[in-house]
Amino acid sequence: MTEQPRREPPASTPAQPRTAPLVGRAIDAAASRIVADPNPGLLRALLHACYDLVWLVALLLSAPWFAARSAFRPGFRRMVTERLGLALPRLDARRRVLIHGVSVGEVKGAAPLVRALAEQDPELDIVICSTTATGLEVARQTFPGRVIVRFPIDFSWCVRRFLRAIGPGTVILIELEIWPNFLRECNRFGAPVAVVNGRITQRSYDRYRWFRKTLPQFNRISLFCVQLEEYAERFRQLGGASERVIVTGNMKADGLLRVPSAAQRAKVEELRRLLAIDPERPTIVAGSTHAPEEGWFVQCCREAAPQARLIVVPRHPPRAGEVERELANLGAAPQLLTQLRRGDAAPDPSRPALVDTIGELEAIYALADVVFVGGSLIPHGGQNMLEPAAQRCAVVYGPHVHNFRQEAALLESLGAARRVADLRELAATLGEFAADPQLRERMANAAGEAVERQKGATQLTLSALVDRCWPAEESDARPAPAGRGAERR
16 A cells, blocks of 8 residues: 655645733732632631641551552652652742643643743743653653652641642643642642643533632632633633633644654654654544553454554553553454564564653654554543644544534534544444545544644743742742652753
């Protein structure tokens, strides 16, 4: 099969700058900065005391298990000490922003904002924070040279220790990820909190609505920069005053549109060689998959596209051993990327390749002709389908994409993606894509246009942060007491 060229972007009219309803831009910016506890009083204090008591009891009851596991697993022991605030870096007293993304997607989504902040003020110290091990690993790869820290548990003592050590002038939360004590202690510390690239699903909104009068108290957040008006209205209903809620769009598109670096291009070429990518046969990737999607994907491709080169990238790389066994039981024993890198075996395109490393997904997508986006054949809610679209791939996903409804609707409206109802339809669609390079080319061009239409959110977000939540001048910056276990990564 002769592959048609497809990597050159189509000629198009430059996208017009997007405008967003910057609600309340005319108000006094200082009025929206929350740098003191907005919910004082005995009842609120008792509420937080009860919340802390729950944490304390949980910690005491689980202490024997944590101690036993920590004794035999150094990585787990490190995680525990970091989340308890016992292994914090020593930082000087500088103007500082703390950016928190709970896991991989949020950390990667923060990249365009980090670049914009650094360009706006090269003297500003930017600390990256995450909760999961994979999020921290991706942060180290994405932001080399910056301080990377783990988010503490939401016990007041741990949060206070964390904030004293880091000393942020502003705290930025990617998408949402709010905790009652963390918000309260940021208020008391004098660090305004901003939610950027904000999104809140209907399911989350319904859950928060039950507790909006108690915890986590959305009126503690100084600024909400959100992706859609739909999300903006939900935040307003939960307690975010209208003047603090701004629709700025989705920053992830700006991160996806950047020109790849020389190192990124080198990684793509390395993977092309390791995986024996052949332009004469279509490359189909299953990205960010969850159990049991890997087996379903391979079975569908074996039935409908037996000539395709298959690459499987689980959402959580530690699952690679489990996935390897599952595929072997199906008679499709995979080759692990780590094995190919070590030279333990020659690449065999007749066998699926299984990516068991972190931080490879974007480069893998750059090699793909067709991408199945995981988390969508099960009721997980999907994963970000703009990532393969930005690499100009034909995109397909299952029916469960409620976490990415906007992105899915955009791609489908332009003919850049196809939603399938079940495994039979997935097999038929993958077979159709594999057999029709012209169809793949049309979808690839449409995908590039779709992502292009989304750009501009980072600049709007930066403008709002400068107006509303910019850290104090260095002479006014709060000195941060030194922590233990300094590590500048």
